[in-house]
Amino acid sequence: MRGVPGRLRPRSLRTRLVLIATVLATAAVLVCQATGLTLMRSWLIGQVDDRLTDFRPPSPVFRDIADGTAPVRRPPPHEALPSDFRVYFYDAEGRLLPDSLGSGRSEPRLARTIGDGLPEDGRPATVPAEDGDGDWRVVADPGPDGMRAVVALPLDSVRDATSRLLWFSLAVGAVTAAGVVLLGGAAVSLGLRPLTRVEHTARSITSGELEQNVADTSPDTEVGRLGLAFNTMLDQLRAALHRKDRTERGLRRFMADAGHELRTPLTSLQGFAELLLHDPHMSRSRRREAHELIAQNADRMSRLVDSLFLLAKLGDAPTTEHGPVDLLSLAADGIAASAVRHPARRVTLAPLTAGGVGDSGELDVVEGRGDPHQLAQVLSNLLDNACTHTPPGARLQVRVGSLRAGPRTGGTERPGRTGANPPLPSGTPVHVVEVADDGPGLSPQDAQQVFDRFYRAPPAAGVSGDSGSGLGLAIASTIAEAHGGRLELDTGPGEGCTFRLLLPAGRP
Template identity: 50%
Template sequence: MRGPRSLRGRLVWGVTLLAAVAVLTVQMIGVVVMHSWLLNRVDQQLEQFALPDGAFAQRAEPVVRPAPDSTTLPSDFRLTFYGAAGEEQGALGGGGTPGPKLPRSTGELRLTRGQEATVPAQSGDVRWRVLWRAGPARTTYVVALPLDTVEGAMSKMLALNAVILAAAVVGLIALGRSVVRLGLLPLTRMEHTAQLISAGDVGLRLPDTDPRTETGRLGTVLNEMLDRLQQALGQREFSEARLRRFVADAGHELRTPLTTIQGFAQLALRHPERPAAQRREADEQVARNAERMNLLVDDLLLLAKLDQEPAYRSDPVDLLALAADAVSAAAVRADGEHPATLSPLDAKTKDAELEVVETVGDPDRLLQVVNNLLSNALVHTPPSTPVDVRVGTARAGAAAGGTDLSGRTSASPPLAESTPIGVIEVVDQGPGLPPEEAERIFERFYRVDPSRSSDQGGSGLGLAIASAIAQGHGGRVELDTAPGEGCAFRLVLPLAAGAQSV
């Protein structure tokens, strides 16, 4: 037969079986002890039996026979006498029940003198307890007591034990089901809650979280797992929405130059006899838009490569040299419209000097980050706005950077507090950004001014690329800004073990 499959059924039947075995064991021990005690009482009666003085009659010959006036005994005792030669001499005892079944001679008597034994009756189911003892003049006799009282008491005790066992099993099943149902009530509530969660209500949580119970600890673990699953689902939805927005933005960015190229190509096909000046202008527009599209595709490919965990070089990098190269290149591009200077990180301190900041990384990619930050400052600030590039070392914190702070924006996780860091900070004195725009500054294809053309404002991928490169080096790019206070873009990199500033 198949056993119950449910946990409740297994617990009920398991507890009932164990309890029934325990009750049955106790009953068996009780029966054995009771039987042993009753049998010992019978044995004591046999050992304490005193043979009456007139039980034997003396004759001239050395044969001892039972006296005629002693044919009955005032009890359940039965006596069987054996002569000196071992032959049966007779029996004494009253009652109408058949006596013990004994042989005619002591040679056939399978008893040990002075030791009790149990023998069957001459007829019927009653058994006798017998004791072989020595009598006068080398005679012997066997004294016996029936065990009907003992066996009757044991029969009644066995019947009572059977009734008690049956009642205990029935009671255990009934009580066990109630106890198990009450004990499994938290699991039942978990089951109902899980059904609601699977039906779509992912915000529900399991109610039983008492750490003192097994179900409570299970509920706590499951709630943590549900929180992580919900967080993962949220991140997945966010990633999907971000991917859809990225694809839409990329399509929009590519459509503009493609439309321009397509329009001039169709114009050239429809009007091949245009003047040379118009053809040259059209060719310049086609080349310019093709270049824009090529740059956009390069940026997209670079982002895709950065998202796939690219392998960066691990060469010694001098952050001061990188900053100096970026400032020199920016001065050539700006042609005097934006004054760019190179300063120590702690420029407010008197006697502060530029220091060589050494770390390990990919110098070309890190130079790309610095150029991007500096170019972003030059493009998005009014002409003649000073831009200061600061280089130095510090420890990660609220003041130096590298950790989160109110009003600070970054797309990368913060560094551990007090981590030795190298910093390149690009600070401008422009109009700054409001908080809602600063929060989205590192999003792909995001432009602070949507009306700005791609020629003036770029494609909106530069800061996203810079943030991805910095995060790939174990650091991050962050922004501190406020309306009217300018912008401070900061490249924060952990210093290599043993790196020193000079």
């Protein structure tokens, strides 16, 4: 049974509002009527008291009643005067005399002696009727020779007036409650119509219509502000869903590409291993060739797995430490390492200034902050990419300098420029490392995809050999973003490629 009140409680907001309005309106009407009833009863009793205090029996009446020489005769009802007054007398010894003035079918219940509780002189009091029906208002007045007179008036008129007013108040309260229920229900329904539209929109969204929005978004109303907050939440939810879909598609594509890249060396390893197992009499030269191919494919697969691990590590913990880094020395070390890996390629080092680049300028120390190992990885990847994808006779140049970000110097968007990371605000002080070549360049379509994972641009004329796993530029762009910088490409068909690493100069 303890759960019954919870089930009886209205759950609809409309029902609750109508119920609350009905209770409040009815209570207000009843309180007002009760206050008026109290005031009216007090006023009517005051009128009776005024009549009582203004009436005084004449002194001869006291003497006649005391002597018994002129007993008061009660006239028959049809001979009685139209007066409600009743006068009762007490003798000098305090006993109620049987004689009285006035007539009527009802009498007040008075004390038989003064000591039994007679009202104080001059102060009106209320006493019940003798037969128990109704009340009387009485006042005691002193008379000659120690006698007393009690003047009484019935309160029937007061009772009738208050009773009628009470029933009228109850009727008004009932009509008010019914009117509030009917009219209040319609008013509440009209007021809650915008909220109902929000509810219908929410139901439509839960049924799959994710592109809907709430129409009522006025900031001047509570429902409008709710609509604004609801639309903002929907926009954020849709953006999160779109990001989730893009992430899932990217992850599926990444896993497919990674599987495709790993499948080739694994297939080669499996083929050459089976060849060695099934042909034990293979010549020494062929056996050596098979071993070399197994080692090459194992090395390729190892480098691919290392690149994937590095990408995952960069995504979880982008930078391990920040310290001062001499970008000029880093570029020189990168050129020296590239000369070992690609001895046939000549790479030069040049300064980079806002006015232009050239071999005639003086090289100066450019000190930034970051992880030196990760920044060296970026430069190594850019140099390997340039040496691998340009013809043997193409000139390669590494430029180092400090500039301010802009359309001409780099760091911001402009036609022919592709960035893997968000652009920097124009005018931002940056340290720049460029790797430029005068090769055939890339088409706009290839330039848009060059930073994607596992993407390989079509080989240029005269270029042969392994083009890598397609992860070098993706790793470089991830490291640049982790340092708060940007990796971008300026290129065009026949214009060569300029890969530019920009690091904010003020980054702590």
